[in-house]
Amino acid sequence: MNYESRFSENGEAVGALSDEDARRKRRRTVIAAALGCAAIIGTAGYFFSGGDEKAAGSAAASADKSMPVVTVMVPGTQEISRIVSATGSLAARREMPVGSVGEGGMVTNVLVEPGAWVRKGQVLATVERSVQTQQLQQLSAQINVARADARLAQAELDRAQALVARGFVSKADIDRKAATRDSADARVRVAEASLAEARARTGRLDIRAPEAGLVLTRDVEPGQVVSGGSGVLFRLALGGEMELRAEVAESDLQNIRVGGTANVTPVGTNLTFPGKIWQISPVVNPTSRQGVARILLGYDKALRPGGFASVNIVSGTAVAPLLPESAVLSDGKINYVYVVDAGDKVVRRDVQVGQVADAGVSVLSGISGNERIVLSAGAFLNPGEKIKPVLAKKQK
Template sequence: MPLHFSASLPKPAFLRPHTKSFGLGLVCVGLLAALAACSKHEAAPEPIRAVKVVTVALGNIGSNLEFAGEVRAQTESALGFRVAGKIIQRQAELGQRVKVGQVLAQLDPQDYKLAADAARAQLAAATTNSDLASADYKRYKELKEQNFISGAELERRDSVLKSAQAQVQQAQAQLASSGNQAVYTRLVSDVAGVVTAVSAEPGQVVAGGTPVVKVAQDGARDVVFVVPEDRVAGVQLGSAVAVRVWSSNTELAGKVREVAASADAVTRTFQVKVSIDPKTAPPLGTTVSVLPQSLSRAGVPVIKLPTSALKQEANGTTAVWLLDPASMTVKSQQVVVASADGNEAVISSGLQPGMQVVAAGVHVLAPGQKVTIYQQKTTPAQSASAPAAMNTVATPVAAPVSAAQ
């Protein structure tokens, strides 16, 4: 049966709302929300980075300028046929040693033999005409002595004879030329040496003078290398050069024999030739290292920095971080790199001896950032723990002796 309460009677406590407590709770929640919205989270302070620094000082360059060179013969002859034709045979091979008079290649000589035959026939005809003109002149000369002909007729016969004799000489020269051309169909080496290049193959039609074989003559040897424009002025004729063979690491002495008068059209470098003793020269084509003494930089005082200290600026320049010992902050300093010395950069301007430069971690620093100097941690000595470790090893126990023994 449901309960009915009278309006005059008070309601039970569990049915009466706690209006005062509920309102106070809402006010507290609102204040907490407002405080949470107004409060700002303070950023954690950036940790002070530890950096490695080096003190700028003058040092000596330990490396020399080194160039890659190649051993070549002082004289290389590009041999070719003196006449045009089709190559029917090539006896020379790359790397082959040849002698004076050795046949290197052969053209088809048939056309030149026919030309020689034609020249020989022309010579025979010219000789016959000359003999006939000579006989006529002799007869007319006798008639002139008997006054049967005039002097003008004799002079005419003399002119005919001289013309016939000239035709004979022309035919003889033509025959000699045709004979020479037939001989020129054989490419013969006029020097002793080694074949270093082959430019034509059998079946190929070549023009007169086209290089077919290149022969490096025996005798003097050169080391050929190139230098850039800014170094060619330091290479003097007759200056000493050290030549180091890559394969055997042996060093040879040489002298500058020739410096190119103009730069290469493509590489813009200057070719330099160094003469070496042919008795100790390595084989042709050997790659060597060339160290010109006139370009030596050993002992020159310069400022050097490890390459890890360099950084690239947005404008393309090179800079380093300088440490201010008073405030222990860093600032950027622009420098000019002249060259490299091993794994170090040679600085030409921007630094003075005594400055401190950050040597590592340059890409995580900012101007004015506070830093500390990195101190290498020392590891505790392990010698003290070694005896303790030895004492923990169990000593082997002897086996018990049997009672029966």
């Protein structure tokens, strides 16, 4: 039997092992080494077996991160008003020029200012009439003379008729006295007519409003001498009604109708006034290729005749998708949008746009409204590019 001796660190023997003990010790060492190798191999196999899956997942994650995130919308359809936009000048719907209709004279007083409301027949200015007043007094005195002559002629006729039965007055004398009486009555009527004529002419010296309305301009001052040839002294707007004379393109004239509604915005204000088309020009300017649509407006101090204004005329309604302007692109020839297909790829779709307004752009053809439309990043995308779409939140 073999023995193995163990020695201490200083070389002294501390005991011995038998052959059996040595074999057991070697077996345990081999088993431990085998187990260690198996653990190493298993660990390596675990890592190597999962490497491909992790690499694939990492590649997929990188590809997913490289796709652009793009906001899209599904517009649907809605009823959209067709709008014709135009510009034009404000004016009185019916402007009334007022001048002197009498023989004229020196203006003594002007009674109204621009912006004043006047009624029919109201005096706007007076003209000096001292001469006419003397003429009226003279004609009035002539009427008194004529009436006195008529009374005398009637009295003489009555006395003559009383003497006819006694034979003191002939029938011929009665006829002459009756004619004298009739002539005196006629002279009374002539004098009265002359007085009425003079009064009418004197009354025409006053410059009056022909109808109720708003005074727009005043071109006369006290001391000014006026006559029938003096031109326009006042301008009035009949009833204060205003209008916009909108210049509409020839192609748009076919789409508007008398009675159509419109919204008018004077330049320099943020005010909008409702109006109604009451007349459309039957002719088109051959130079500008435009016609005039006259839009009736109520009175407002912001509506100043001669001013400039823009107008949106409602020419009907249509059911169509409505997109924000950022979603509609153009290549210089045609408008288009980007549609996202079922595979999240970008597809170009040519469209025909309609009305462009603050609410957006109406699309007349090219899309149905049920597609996913790229909202605002179209300029940075290419057809066929795959994206990561995010649906935009609907605004309340």
